[in-house]
Amino acid sequence: MGEAFSSLFRKKPLHLLERDDAHNGEGLKRELSVIDLTALGIAAIIGAGIFSTIGNASFYGGPAVVFLFIFTAIACGFCVLCYAEFASRIPQAGSAYTYTYATLGELLAWIIGWNLIMEYAIGNIAVAISWSDYFTGFLSGYGITWPSYLGMDYLTASRAASKVQDLLTTGGATLASLAANSEYNSLMNSYNAWMSAPSIGGLRIICDLPALIITFLVTALVYIGIKESKRFSNTMVLIKIGIVIMVILLGVFYVQPENWSPFAPNGLNGVWKGVSGVFFAYIGFDSISTTAEECKNPRRDLPRGMIASLPICPVLSILVALVLTGMTSYKNLQVGDPLLYVFGPEVANLPWIAGIIAVGAIVAMTTVLLVFQIGQPRIWMAMGRDGLLPPIFAKISPRFKTPSFSTVLTGIVVAVPSLFMNLTEVTDLTSIGTLFAFVLVCAGVLFLPPQKDKSKFSVPYINGKYLVPLILLTVAILSFIYNREGVENFFVLEGFSHKIPYLAFNLLA
Incomplete structure (x- = not known):
């Protein structure tokens, strides 16, 4: 009984992971450089948020929604440092699953593995459905009517x-x-x-036919090879960033500073209402780490790519939020297409830019789907290698050098449900999964043996033995003073799922 229990928490030693890296990495093509990894990170993070959900977040938070992007970026920044150290020391495709297996044991690795599978699957389905909405809206803007019964669930x-x-x-x-x-x-x-x-x-x-079509097309691209995927991603990211910068530069001329007053009309509670939609995007960091075995120099390039993509995305989001809330009152931004609204006849009246923004949204959603579809098969592949899934999940295509069975299965798992499911509210579930993965990765860093090779990336050391409890105590006191009702209702069942990561953080701390 004792042996069976201890086997649940057995860890995969680092020297075995390094040996597996030297052996298994030969099955995948090493094509990705620092620039490619940075582009993949940007591709995953800048998606529907900057073209759609930023409007709803601005409606609740007002101009102060910029703090939401700042707080989220800071929180994710610490997670990225932990991911970066793991990536430099364990350059394997399993991402948070492999990192947890090496530090916290098999049981938690199995849990986080399935958590990531659910997270990626639900996230991919939601992205595919959102892409379909943007695509049919784009067609209608040019007078092309897509049958409504083939564009919804x-x-x-x-x-x-x-x-x-x-x-x-x-x-x-x-x-x-x-x-x-x-x-x-x-x-x-x-x-x-x-x-x-x-x-x-x-x-x-x-059925939602466009969601099915785009999923199969992206899956085919991912199956063909990482080289083709990176070329497509790099091109689409350049287009996407170019459109976002153009929107910012044009919008500046229509900003009216009086719209920024009051700056935080609904206080901090209003700002936090958009957190799930914003945090959902940061699963992109996990996606980057799944490509470890396809990097030319993973120990060096993965940390650099992760860290480089972090500041770019929140800076662009903050600038877009400031332009949106400056061009019109935050009260007008609870719309599905806030960028189209502010450049439409109601505000700036620049109809020629509508098509460009629509193209930007479609490109953004396509790149998000691409990166997510790259990530999930590689987690399945890692679990198949370790025996937590059948060996067929670890099968590599001899021609294309990609996880063949896992990639095809991922396409089916995403494409078929996207035909019939309505997932407008699954962002919260995916955000919870992302937070859970981040918590375990950050906790796992504490169990890594001391770093001897100074050439590998290492998280800057801070003794949190006294600092973390002090921060928790300070936050608890401030929360009780300024949000007493929220503290008293913390354990109310409604909305309790959103508090699970907070509880996990406290327990780990």
């Missing part, structure tokens, strides 16, 4: 049909009155999709 259309029928029968409404009400635009679009959908055997054919 079955459940949304079914619920909309039921709700409209209820409004017509019990609410005394008419289709004309609902169509004229802007609050019901989305509802009517879903209702029309239900009514216009063809049926086979009484079953209506409603």
Whole structure:
């Protein structure tokens, strides 16, 4: 019994991981440089947040939403340092799974492995669905009508049909009155999709076809090879950053400083309401570390690539947030496409830029999906090597030098659910998974043996024995003073999942 229990926490020694690196790395192509890794990080982090969810975050936080990006970047900065040290010492594809296996044991590694699989799968599905929304909106902007029943999930259309029928029968409404009400635009679009959908055997054919198509296309690119993926990623990142910079430079001329007052209309609580949507993007750092066996010099380049991509992304997000909240009141930014809104007739009236912004959003979502699709198969591959998944998951394509079975399975796992699922609220779940991975990686650094090779990256040493408890005590006192109601309701079941990472941090500290 004792041996069985101890086996749950057995660790994979660092010398075995280094031996595996020397052996297994031969199966994958080493193509990635520092620039490629930095581009992959930017590709993953700058996505829907800067084109879409930043509007909702600005609505709740006002101009003070910039602090959200600053706080998040600082928090993730510490995590990146830990990832960087692991990457320099354990340059293998398993990312947080492998790091946990080496420091905290097999049980936690198994848990974080499946946590990452869920995190990547749900995140990829959400990104694919978001891409579909942007793509169909882009087509409609040019007068091309995509069938609504082939651009949404079955459940949304079914619920909309039921709700409209209820409004017509019990609410005394008419289709004309609902169509004229802007609050019901989305509802009517879903209702029309239900009514216009063809049926086979009484079953209506409603699915999100663009989400399926883009997932299969990206999966095919990832399968063909890391060299082709990096070329595509680098090109798309240049386009994406160019569009974001253009938006910032144009928007500056329409900024009205009075819109920045009040700066924090809803206080700190309003700022934190957008944290899940922002934090979701930082899974990109984990994705970079999964490419360790495809780096030319992983011990040197992985830490540099991770650290280089960190400051670029929040700086661009902060500038975009300042421009948005400066061009119009934060109260007007609770829209799906805030950049299109501020450059539309309501504010700047620059219709020619709408197509450029739409292209930027599509490119941004495509690169996010690409990096996520690169990450998940390599975690499966690492788990297959260690025997926690069947050996077929570790199979490498002899022609393309990529994890063949895992890549194909990832494409299927993401593509099929994206056809039928509505995942507008799964960002919170993915953010929780990201936080859990970050907590374990940061904890794992404490269990690494002392660094002897000075050429490898190492987290700057700070004795947190007294500092961490002091910080926790200070935060607890300030929280009780300025947010007493929140502290008293901390253990209320509603929204409790958002507090799990905070509890985990306290326990680890």
